[in-house]
Amino acid sequence: MAGDSRVQMDQDMEIGVTPREVKKLPKHLREAQISTERTHLIAEPAKKVRQRYVQKDGKCNVHHGNVQETYRYLSDLFTTLVDLRWRFSFLIFTLVYVVNWLFFGLLWWLIALIRGDLLHADEEGWTPCVENLNSFVSAFLFSIETETTIGYGYRVITEKCPEGIVLLLVQAILGSIVNAMMVGCMFVKISQPKNRAETLMFSHKAVISVRDNKLCLMFRVGDLRNSHIVEASIRAKLIRSQQTKEGEFIPLNQTDINIGFDTGDDRLFLVSPLIISHEINEKSPFWEMSQAQIEKEEFEIVVILEGMVEATGMTCQARSSYLDTEVLWGYRFTPVLSLEKGFYEVDYNSFHDIYETNTPSCSAKELAASLREGQLFSQLSPLTPDTKNLPLNPLSSPQLLSEPQNKKEEGEGEEGERGETNGSAATFGNQP
Numbered sequence: 001m002a003g004d005s006r007v008q009m010d011q012d013m014e015i016g017v018t019p020r021e022v023k024k025l026p027k028h029l030r031e032a033q034i035s036t037e038r039t040h041l042i043a044e045p046a047k048k049v050r051q052r053y054v055q056k057d058g059k060c061n062v063h064h065g066n067v068q069e070t071y072r073y074l075s076d077l078f079t080t081l082v083d084l085r086w087r088f089s090f091l092i093f094t095l096v097y098v099v100n101w102l103f104f105g106l107l108w109w110l111i112a113l114i115r116g117d118l119l120h121a122d123e124e125g126w127t128p129c130v131e132n133l134n135s136f137v138s139a140f141l142f143s144i145e146t147e148t149t150i151g152y153g154y155r156v157i158t159e160k161c162p163e164g165i166v167l168l169l170v171q172a173i174l175g176s177i178v179n180a181m182m183v184g185c186m187f188v189k190i191s192q193p194k195n196r197a198e199t200l201m202f203s204h205k206a207v208i209s210v211r212d213n214k215l216c217l218m219f220r221v222g223d224l225r226n227s228h229i230v231e232a233s234i235r236a237k238l239i240r241s242q243q244t245k246e247g248e249f250i251p252l253n254q255t256d257i258n259i260g261f262d263t264g265d266d267r268l269f270l271v272s273p274l275i276i277s278h279e280i281n282e283k284s285p286f287w288e289m290s291q292a293q294i295e296k297e298e299f300e301i302v303v304i305l306e307g308m309v310e311a312t313g314m315t316c317q318a319r320s321s322y323l324d325t326e327v328l329w330g331y332r333f334t335p336v337l338s339l340e341k342g343f344y345e346v347d348y349n350s351f352h353d354i355y356e357t358n359t360p361s362c363s364a365k366e367l368a369a370s371l372r373e374g375q376l377f378s379q380l381s382p383l384t385p386d387t388k389n390l391p392l393n394p395l396s397s398p399q400l401l402s403e404p405q406n407k408k409e410e411g412e413g414e415e416g417e418r419g420e421t422n423g424s425a426a427t428f429g430n431q432p
Contacts, residue, residue, distance in 0.1 A: 050323060053239050053252060054302045056204075058197060058319035081185045082192075089189060093182055100178055101147065104171045105140035111163055112139065129161035147175040193316035196309050199224040201273075202320035204352045206301060207331040208280075208294075208359070213371055215280040215364040217257075219322065220333050221305060222273035222351060229307035229316070232268040234259060234276055238285050239321075240299035255285050257301065268305075272346050273336055276303070280364040291329040291361040299324050330359035 052061050073080045081092065108130060112118050117128035118135070132155045133139055142155045146168065157164050203220040210216070223229060236257040242250045259278045260266040268274060280286045289297065301322045308315050334353035338345050360367055 050298060050300075052321060052323065053300050054319055054321040056202075056320055058194075058317075060319075078181070078185065081181075082188050086189075089185070093186065096178060096182055100175070101140060101143045104147070104167070105136065105143035107167055108133065108142055108164075109136045109139035111161070111167065115161075127158055127160050129164040130155055130157050132156075143171070146171055191312065191314075193309055193312070193314040196225075196316045197305075197318035200229070200305060200318040201348075201351060202303060202305075202318075203333065204326070205331075205354060206322040206327045207333065207354055208286075208291075208327060208329045209332050209357050210359055210367075211277060211279075213367075215286075215359075215367060217278040217280060217286065217301075217327070218275050218333065219303065220273055220275050220351065221268075221270065221303075222346070222348070223270045224348070227310045229268075229270050229305075230310050232270045232305065232307035233266050234268055234303065234305045235261070235266060236276075236278065236304070237302045238299055239302055240297070257285070258283065268307075270307075272344065273348075273351060275333055282365075284364070286364065288363050288365050290363040290366070293363070294324065294327065294329065297324055301327070328354065329361070330356055332357050 054060055081089065084092070111129050112133050115129055117126075117130070117133065120126040120128075130139075130142055133142055138155065144150070145152060145155065157168060159165075201222045201224065206217060206219040208215060208217050211218075221234065236259050238255040238257050239252050240255075242253040244250065257278050259276050265277075278284065286294070303320050303322075305318045306315065331354040334350045334355055336347045336350045338347065362370075
C-alpha cells in the first residue's frame, strides 16, 4: 500500500497535479505556484495587457497634450461649452447668471448712489430713479426681476431717470443674449445625438467562420429602440502598427475593412439585430492569416455605426472595438429572431451568445487554393470513371488529385481508349 501511494504521488507530480499532502502546508505555501521546467515548456506565454484605442462604449482613448494654441477653443466657445462635463456645465451656467445679475445690480446701485437716492429715499417729493431701492441688496433683487421679467411690482423704474432707461435697455438685450446662449448650450447638451447611441448594441466578441465556402469575419449589431436609425451605415477599421518597406514605423495605422461598401451591404435597415460580415478575400488584411497567426498578432478592429435619429433628424454615431483577444476563430452567433403569432420577437438575452462550429484553421488564401483545386478535380472527374464516387472535400483536394495519377500508373497497360482518356485529362490539368 505504501508503495502504491508513493507511485501515485510520483505520477501526480509528473503530470503537474498537486499531491494531497500539500493541503497540510500553511496557506501562503499552499497558494504559492511552484513552476517547474515542465510547466514552462507546456504553458503558453500570456499576452500582455494592451491599451485600447477605442473603448467598448465608443469613447476614444486619446488625450491631447502640449496644445499651445489654446485660443482656438475660445474661438468656438459654444462647442467648448457643449463639450464640457456636466459638473462644469452646471457650474458655468450658474456663475454666468449670478455674475450677470451682480454686475447689473452694482450698476443700479451706483446710479442710485450718484443721484443721491440712497440719502434722500425717505424725503417727501423726492423722485428716485428706482422706487424702493435703498441698498445694494435691493438693487441686486431689482436686477434679477428685470432680467428674468418677474415683475413683483414693488420696485419700478421712474420716467425721470434717463440713465436708468438706457441701463434697462442694455440689460434687457444682454440678458436675452445670455439666455439664448446658456439655454441653447444646455438644450444641445441634453439632446446630443451621442445619447441615442447608448441604445445601439454591439456584440462583445467578433467571430471568424466559414460562410459559403469563404472565411468571414463577423460581429452583430442591434437597436433597442422602436424608433429606427434612418440611413444607417456601418464601416470598420483595422488599427495596428506597421513598418513600411523603407523602414518608417507607423503607430496605430488605420486600414479599411470592407464590409459591403462595393455591394451596398454597408447600408443597414436596422429593425432587428444584424450580423455584419467581412469576406476575407485578396483585398482583406486577414487574407494570409491563419488561426495560429491571428492569435499572435496585435491589432484592434474599430466599428462605426452612423445614421440619423428618426425622432430628431440629427446624425448620431456609435462606436465599439474588438481587440485581437476578442476575435474568436471557429464560432458563430446564436440566432435571436423567432416567429411568434403575428410578429417577430428578438431575444436580447442571446444577443452576445456564440457557439463553436467546424472551421479550418488555415488562412483564407490556403482555403481558396484548396477550393480551386477541388473545382478543377470536379471538372476532371467525368473523364475518369473510376473516381466519380470519391468524396469531394476541399481540404483534402491534394490527396484526391493524387489518386487519379495512381490509377493511371496502375492502368498503363489497359486499352488505348482509356489511355486516351488519361492523356486528355492530363492535358486539361496542365492548362492554366
